[in-house]
Amino acid sequence: MVFSSNPLSLSVPDPTFDTWLRDSGYLEILDQHSSSAAAAPSTTTTSTTTTTTTAIGLFISFFSHALTLLSLFTLNPFSKLTTDDFSGPTPSWTRSFFADHGSYSFPSGFGQARLRVNENVKRYARNYASLFVLFFVCTLYQMPLALIGMISSLALWDIFKFCSDRWGWDRYPVIRQVMVRAAQCVTAVILICLNVQMALFCALGVSYTVMIMHAAFRKLTPARQPTRSR
Numbered sequence: 001m002v003f004s005s006n007p008l009s010l011s012v013p014d015p016t017f018d019t020w021l022r023d024s025g026y027l028e029i030l031d032q033h034s035s036s037a038a039a040a041p042s043t044t045t046t047s048t049t050t051t052t053t054t055a056i057g058l059f060i061s062f063f064s065h066a067l068t069l070l071s072l073f074t075l076n077p078f079s080k081l082t083t084d085d086f087s088g089p090t091p092s093w094t095r096s097f098f099a100d101h102g103s104y105s106f107p108s109g110f111g112q113a114r115l116r117v118n119e120n121v122k123r124y125a126r127n128y129a130s131l132f133v134l135f136f137v138c139t140l141y142q143m144p145l146a147l148i149g150m151i152s153s154l155a156l157w158d159i160f161k162f163c164s165d166r167w168g169w170d171r172y173p174v175i176r177q178v179m180v181r182a183a184q185c186v187t188a189v190i191l192i193c194l195n196v197q198m199a200l201f202c203a204l205g206v207s208y209t210v211m212i213m214h215a216a217f218r219k220l221t222p223a224r225q226p227t228r229s230r
Contacts, residue, residue, distance in 0.1 A: 065106060085122050085123075091124055096221075103218060107216050120218050128210075131211070135202075149195070156183060160180075
């Protein structure tokens with residue numbers, strides 16, 4: 001479905017029309033409108049000031065882009081995220097998540113970046129979660145001690161569950177609580193001594209940066225792609 005910038009401009013002001021688009025779910029129209037407004041060419045009146053105007057324009061553009069990039073890390077990408085966003089099917093990695101080069105553009109400003117981040121994080125939540133798991137596994141592969149610590153922690157809790165089932169610790173709440181606290185302390189010591197927390201922080205940092213950059217640069221597309229008629 002294609003809209004002009006505001007087909008009801010004679011009776012409905014732009015802010016009201018934008019609010020209606022946002023409430024109706026046509027966020028891709030707002031995204032396209034922001035990109036079109038930012039890409040509007042500016043003309044110079046005299047040829048003698050062309051070089052100066054170009055230099056100033058490049059500096060302003062560079063400064064604006066830098067501020068936009070820095071503002072991305074002030075956003076809260078999880079503000080509108082719900083558990084339902086993880087229950088649906090995973091979007092296609094090739095057609096939806098990565099797509100082609102035409103599906104990416106630099107956000108024109110903080111408002112467009114926030115719109116894209118909030119919506120894309122909801123749409124591709126399962127993809128970002130899969131990327132985090134992938135980065136965490138790669139980090140553990142690069143840090144053998146952390147990998148040993150993770151395996152040891154999992155093995156410790158498997159042994160705890162086996163002993164609990166074998167000797168019936170559920171019938172003795174006090175003993176079971178003491179053993180749980182002891183297992184937690186041992187697990188914390190293993191994780192800290194073998195730098196598992198560093199592997200986790202590295203994976204979180206890389207995955208968060210990739211998520212923010214992808215969500216900000218990925219153009220918004222209709223949530224439901226039209227089906228092709230045969």
